[in-house]
Amino acid sequence: MSVVVHDTHGFVLDARALIDQGYSRCVRWTENLKSYVKCRFKSQYFQLLKSYYNTSISSAVDKGKTDIFQEADLPRKVKRRKRKHSDLNQGEHDMQAFHEKIRTVILEGTKSLLDAARCVGYLNGSVTDTVTEPLPLQECNLAALCEMAKDLPVVDGHQDKCVQLLDPEEGCTSHLDLFSQVTENKSDWATVVTLMGQEYVIPPHAAFLLSDLTRIQPLVSYGQRFDLIVLDPPWENKSIKRSRRYSSLPSSQLKRLPIPLLASPNCLVVTWVTNRPSHLQFVYDELYPHWDVEVVAEWFWVKVTTSGHFVFPLDSPHKKPYEVLVLGRYQSLSNDSPSSSETLAAPVDNNRVIVSVPSALHSHKPSLSEVLKPYVGANSKCLELFARNLQPGWTSWGNEVLKLQQTSYFTLNLLDDYAAIPEGEDAETPGKASPPTIT
Numbered sequence: 001m002s003v004v005v006h007d008t009h010g011f012v013l014d015a016r017a018l019i020d021q022g023y024s025r026c027v028r029w030t031e032n033l034k035s036y037v038k039c040r041f042k043s044q045y046f047q048l049l050k051s052y053y054n055t056s057i058s059s060a061v062d063k064g065k066t067d068i069f070q071e072a073d074l075p076r077k078v079k080r081r082k083r084k085h086s087d088l089n090q091g092e093h094d095m096q097a098f099h100e101k102i103r104t105v106i107l108e109g110t111k112s113l114l115d116a117a118r119c120v121g122y123l124n125g126s127v128t129d130t131v132t133e134p135l136p137l138q139e140c141n142l143a144a145l146c147e148m149a150k151d152l153p154v155v156d157g158h159q160d161k162c163v164q165l166l167d168p169e170e171g172c173t174s175h176l177d178l179f180s181q182v183t184e185n186k187s188d189w190a191t192v193v194t195l196m197g198q199e200y201v202i203p204p205h206a207a208f209l210l211s212d213l214t215r216i217q218p219l220v221s222y223g224q225r226f227d228l229i230v231l232d233p234p235w236e237n238k239s240i241k242r243s244r245r246y247s248s249l250p251s252s253q254l255k256r257l258p259i260p261l262l263a264s265p266n267c268l269v270v271t272w273v274t275n276r277p278s279h280l281q282f283v284y285d286e287l288y289p290h291w292d293v294e295v296v297a298e299w300f301w302v303k304v305t306t307s308g309h310f311v312f313p314l315d316s317p318h319k320k321p322y323e324v325l326v327l328g329r330y331q332s333l334s335n336d337s338p339s340s341s342e343t344l345a346a347p348v349d350n351n352r353v354i355v356s357v358p359s360a361l362h363s364h365k366p367s368l369s370e371v372l373k374p375y376v377g378a379n380s381k382c383l384e385l386f387a388r389n390l391q392p393g394w395t396s397w398g399n400e401v402l403k404l405q406q407t408s409y410f411t412l413n414l415l416d417d418y419a420a421i422p423e424g425e426d427a428e429t430p431g432k433a434s435p436p437t438i439t
Helices: 015-020 057-062 090-119 142-149 217-221 238-243 251-256 277-290 369-376
Strands: 003-007 010-013 026-030 033-041 163-165 182-185 190-195 198-202 206-210 226-231 263-273 293-303 322-330 353-356 382-385 394-398 410-414
Touching: 003 090, 003 369, 010 090, 010 369, 015 033, 033 190, 090 277, 090 293, 090 353, 142 206, 226 369, 251 277, 263 277, 263 369, 277 293, 277 322
Parallel strands: 010 353, 026 190, 163 182, 206 394, 226 263, 226 382, 293 353, 382 394
Antiparallel strands: 003 010, 026 033, 033 410, 182 206, 190 198, 263 322, 293 322
16 A cells, blocks of 8 residues: 555655556567566665664663654764854754744654554564665666757647657557657556667556756647646755756746646646755745746655654754655636636645655655645646656656666566456457467
8 A cells, every 4th residue: 555644644655655556567568579577666775774874772762762753853973063053054044944943743743644654564664575685776868868869850849749659569669759759658557668778667658758948848739738747856956066966957947847838727736845945935936926826835755764763863954854845726817728626626735744765766756646636636637847757647757757767676577377467458458368478
């Protein structure tokens, strides 16, 4: 079950289960031959057994903090001189003020959710499928390919020319234009195909465009209006610049995103924001008003270990164990016909907490599909911007949109018996039975 707990404080998510539910039925194509596989995201990416800091349990007991949740809240011991409050710069003052404002929400919400999760045997430290092998390191050159693709001719803006179907049964997929056309997998099954010389797992009913902001027009010409838009912008910060893990984007450039051309009336717009106060203020004061989006709620993603410890001390002056989500409603000024989101625009609860074990992969956020469903409707059209992976039934855009879909991130087991395939169904044609091809 991907949503382990749901109460008035928020949710406890099994992030890996959220991924795997889109791959329960998977077809693999190799040189036009079809086989059936069981596909699961590798478990070692979610095996965060210890916090990113050292905590002495005996020290916690000596101070009367015998509860696991309290013990995880102990500050990390550091040798450097503790800075005085007066030494903080304005940004650090603002961050501390924001932290104090939301601290009780984080603390009480997380404790309540952890207590409920442990009652059902989750986040109690038990890991049944521990894998000791090192994490696979997969080099990603998709952003570089997007940069090279800028020299390709721009596809005509007509909707029919901006969409192509992923149909490996028809033959080789190497001819697909992934950079200036939206690619759709209309199958009810996940599909493993070779694209650009590598194997990728494409979820059922997923669509994607591999491009950067300069080549986003095919997504607009795609002609879809979305009821939910989730953004995970590559915010600028010093650590990213030093590590060079990916290219960041100045905040002002985010205004170029064509949200009014992509959003249906009352579309729910959700933005992941770093704990830097200037970024949060920018979303509130500039970005959302620029798009005619009204802020309706603020949520928090709290990252914990498999034992329910904060990954960083809650009151750490540096890294926090939480990230912020700003939720808003697009206020359409046009006379567009009402969409499903307009009739199902339920009020969004404020100060909800999402608790989960984070992925070991940088900036790999948990899927929000299940927790946001009550606010947009079960059959709503959903879009993720700056995505690094795909979701079943969603449209995704970004210059690394296929990064975490490479088969190196998954465990693929061949299904060699017909009983493993749902009775009466063929991979591509539900209702038509056919035995699997084993390769």
